Amino acid sequence: MEIEFNDPLFEEWTQRALLHAVYGGADFGECLTTAERITDGDRKSWYEEWIKTGDRIFAIGEESRRGGHAVSAREAYLRASNYYRTAYPFLYGAPTDQRLIEAFEKETDAFEHAAALFDPPIEPVEIPYEDTTLPGYFYRVDDSEHPRPTVIATNGYDSTIQEMHFAHAVAAIRRGYNCLTFDGPGQGRPLIKQDLFMRPDWEYVVTPVVDYACSRPEVDPDQIVLIGWSFGGYLAPRAASGEHRLAACIADPGLWDMITAIREMATKLGVAQQAADELPDIDPNSLQPLFEAVESSPELTWTFKQRGLWVHGFDSIIEYLQAMPEYSLTDRAGQIQCPTLITRAENDPLAAFADHLYDALECPKELLQFTAAEGADDHCEMTARTLFHQRTFDWLDGVVAHD
Structure with a gap:
């Protein structure tokens, strides 16, 4: 599916915004007219035009709310939240750009306006974590406190709890599952406003989230499911290897070992096979083809230098590479006990x-x-998310007891 742009990142992120239309996160005309106003490759133009669209749709939500039209207001706020989030990915990096912070705050505010208009309302929550809290949303199937199976959704590298509404929560609620979304270190607010960076031992992140879920009367503590998308396809099974209260785990997609994947990529970019095999403990001069490829490619620059270093709190690609062996399931997969879908x-x-x-x-x-x-066939089945939900929840229904 092609939208408007020669810049592959612009094309990818426009599609990502548009694909949430299936669960109420976008409208085709709003995305396409926004894309038409953007100068291809101009990141300032990208930011400004998505913010303008977000502001316009948020204003529709405000007008509908004042007129007592709760459904119309809720739908507009949801779309505005998605558009605000779409505005800021090209501002990733340290120090955090003030424009990114402002767009993130608009995204969150618009979503929370929508959340209050659901029945029952979506509840913003703060989950105790070490000496701070992690943000989340708790979705109840209905107003009763009857314990139900609950899906906990964990993010990846560049999403937020607001986007996980479309990725996980709507589908879960429709099928009788409560849903608890959260952002951990290196994700969403913890990264943008709390300076919490990604960590490999995700069981220490998920355990307090499970503790919180178990404290709620609406949650059946024996029927808690963990799902992770994108880089969450590593984080979820890593957490399941140490948190054994889970009834099931879903990794979308299943990730295995970051340094192995990077070694394969490095050889494709011209790094000698012997040097790639020795990563990360090699002379940086041996990685010159990799560094040159990153510098010459806007996509790789964004992936490694903007997003990767920022998410992990590193200053250099060498630091990033040196940390990657920690992100591996090679010695953890055998410790997962719950039924697992890859x-x-x-x-x-x-x-x-x-x-x-x-x-x-x-x-x-x-x-x-x-x-x-x-x-x-694309990343996280984004162009067929309803098919993904049908197949994964049909599997889950056979694993988790429903009443």
């Missing part, structure tokens, strides 16, 4: 090692493959 989309590069994770699991397990013929 997804793999045909043309998602992050899913390249999903089979490694699946093969290493010793728990009840299943591998779901999504194909180009189904229109579901």
Whole structure:
């Protein structure tokens, strides 16, 4: 699906905004007219035009709310939140750009306006974590305190709890599952406003989230499910390897070992095979083809220098590479006890090692493959998210007890 841009990052992020239309996060005309106003490759133009669209749709929400039209207001606020989030990915990096902070605050504010208009309302929550709190939203199926199975959703590298509304929560609630979304270190508000950076031992993040879920009367403590998307396809199974109160785990896609993936990428970019095999403990001069590729490619510059260093709190790509061996499931997969579902989309590069994770699991397990013929071959099955939800929740219904 092509939208408007020659710049591949602009194209990707416009599609990402638009694809949330299926769950009420966008309208086609709003996205397309915004794209038409943006100067291709001009990141200032990108930011300004998505903010303008967000402001315009938020104003519609305000007008509808004042007129007593709760559904119309809620729908407008949701779309505005998505557009505000879309405005700021090209501002990633340290120090955090004030424009990014302002857009994130608009995103959050618009979503919380919408959250209050759901029935029952979506509840913003603060989850105790070490000496601070992590932000989240708790979604109840209905107003009763009857304990129900609950899906906990964990993020990846560049999403927020607001976007996870469209990615996980709507589908869960429709199927009778409560949903608790949260952002951890290196994600959303903890990264943008709390200076909390990504960590590999995600079990120490998820355990206090499970503690919080178990404290709520609406949650059946024996029926808690953890799902992770994008880099969450590493974080969720890593957490499940140490947090054994989970009834099930879903990794979308299944990730295996970051340094192995980076070694493969490095050879494709011209790094000698021997040097790649020795990563990360090598002379940086041996990685010159990698560094040159990052500098010459806007996509790789954004992926590594803007997003990667910022999320992890590092100052250099060498620091980033040196940390990557910690992000591995090679010695953790066998410790996962709960039934686990691994997804793999045909043309998602992050899913390249999903089979490694699946093969290493010793728990009840299943591998779901999504194909180009189904229109579901991209990262996190974004162009066929309803198919993803149908297949994953059908699997989950067979694992988790429903009343």
